[in-house]
Amino acid sequence: MANRSSNGQLVLVVGPSGAGKDTLLTLAREQLARDDRFRFVRRVITRQAGGGEDSAFMAEEVFRQHVEEDAFALHWQAHGLFYGLPNDLDDWLAQGHVAVANGSRAVVPEARRKYPRLRIVNVTAPPEVLANRLRKRGREAGDAVSGRLMRGVEFEISGPDVEEIANAGPPDIAAECFVQALRRWAQN
Structure with a gap:
């Protein structure tokens, strides 16, 4: 796959289900709304968006066609769904922006x-916090919650490109750490 990033930088936000990725992305988007260095990528999913989630729905057959047409910069499958990041992010990177996207550890x-x-921003929280958040959002039944928690244990993300942010307490605290990291990276 060709590198189309140019001078920009992709920030991929990953972590287990229930870690609060969407909450942190929403808070960061609000704080950085007037800073034109940042672009927040709207993820495409083959299900309707849940509360607090900035994504676009696409039927699975249309999604597959988009994959064949190379319409996604990155795409993956998880939890029986398909996810994609549109090629807009490559355009933003070519223009020198920091593109911030909700991703998956599987696509790292x-x-x-x-x-x-x-x-990579790896958002973490203790298992009991993850389980509680998954139950509260009500998108998954008991077995699906367990499956998402087990998947969270399977993926370890590490490396010099990874910033870990613990999000077990008030989201404003983790969001401030996230925004500080984004601003630091935008300087480079």
Whole structure:
């Protein structure tokens, strides 16, 4: 896969289900709304968006067609769904922006190959916090909650391009750490 990142930088936000990625992305988007260095990528998913989630729905057959047409910068499958980041992010990177996207730990190896200036924000929380959040959002039944928690244990993300942010307390605290990291990276 060709590197199309140019001078920009992709920040991929990953972590287990229930870690609060969407909450942190929403808070960061609000704080950085007037800073034109940042672009927040709207993820495409083959299900309707849940509360607090900035994503666009796409039917699975249309999604597959988009994959064949190379319409996604990155795409992956998880939890029986398909996810994609539109090619807009490559355009933003070519213009020198910091593109911030909700990603997946499963797509990190491909993202590292494609985007040499990649930064990864790994959002974490203790298992009991994750389980409580998953139950509260009500998107998954008991077995699905357990499956998401087990998947969270399977993926370890590490490396010099990874910034870990603990999000077990008030989200404003973790969001401030996230925004500080984004601003620091935008300077480089």
